[in-house]
Amino acid sequence: MPLPSAKPPQDHPVLRGQITPPPVEWTVEEIMALDWYRLAELLRAVAINAGCQLGPSRVSVTGAVQFAMLATPKARDPRRSLVALSAWNQWAATPDSVNTFAWELGRIREKTSGILVAPAGATPAATSRALELGIEIVDAVKLCRTLTALSPEQSSFFHQISLAGDWQTPTCPVCLNKLTRVQQAAPVGPLRRPDELTFQASTVVPEPVDCERLEVSQGCEVTFLHEVRARREVVIRGHASGDFICQGTFALVSGGSFQGTVAARAIDIQSGADFQGQSRILDNVTEPIQFVQMAWFWRCQHPASTPECRKITFEPHTTA
Secondary structure, three states: OOOOOOOOOOOOOOOOOOOOOOOOOOOHHHHHHOOHHHHHHHHHHHHHHOOOEEOOOEEOOOOOEEEEEEOOOOOOOOOEEEEEEOOHHHOOEOHHHHHHHHHHHHOOOOOEEEEEEOOOOEOHHHHHHHHHHOEEEEOHHHHHHHHHOOOHHHHHHHHHHHOOOOOOOOEOOOOOOEOEEEEOOOOEEEOOOOOEEEEOOOEEEOOOEEEEEEEEOOOOEEEEOOOEEEEEEEEEOOEEEEEEEEEEEEEEOOOOEEEEEEEEEEEEEOOOOEEEEEEEEOOOOOOOOEEEOOOEEEEOOOOOOOOOHHHOOEOOOOOO
16 A cells, blocks of 8 residues: 655745744654654655655555665666565564565665664664675664754754654554554463473564473574573573573573573573673572563554454554
8 A cells, every 4th residue: 555655845834944943852762652654754755855766655564664765866877775664563673574675675676775664673683684685774763863963944844744643653554544542451370381482483572481491593583572481491592682580500502692681590601602681590489470461452443444454453562
């Protein structure tokens, strides 16, 4: 589904200099909290303001947006780029999302560079993979610097149109109406997991984990957003980040890396492993891990919604 063209109106009184705009200061938090639709329009507007020629936007049901861009449209060999905004539920770039974007770039016959906009940043493995593939990752910090570097008039204008009205509620990518915040039950209790949990693909784990043994395979990057507890053993062969409590041995194998905190009865960091964080020796842990399910999410409940609209489920961002 195409988005309407986002071109800053040159006859706007602020841009004509008839009105002196009050000084504004873009913040990373504002950009992180923007509706994906507003953010996509902002990206297009900034690109057009820089003299780029844009193709139509392609919108996915995930809220991901792509559009082609010519940075030097009048040149004999214009510089082509494909700009992609990450899906709403993947606000941070992962190795998988970088590889998917690289596949999209590979389908283009002309030489085209890739710009992946991931407001929440990128995992270390995603950053490394993007460097290998020549893909530029733009997070909210970098975009904030770009907007701040504009003239005061331009920066104020973009700030005004981006944050006017309801700028945080996400838009339905099917019907383009605003989604509705829907409450759901939030049961609390022990989180049940298989006795042995092995991660063989890079991922983000949004819920607490409780298991006998946990392993992160070589070449995988796993980010744990909540506490991880293992009653017997943790083995990290790839890359992991989070807060771990292990009643047995926490082993970081040579070639693996870890960022976060570890409390375990025994900690084995092998030569060639990269440990960044804090660790302590654990005596005992008896209380069960608790979890609270997401209390709400975004759904399309507009009267004109279609069956496709009703399949849309957006998780709340931490900034929402």
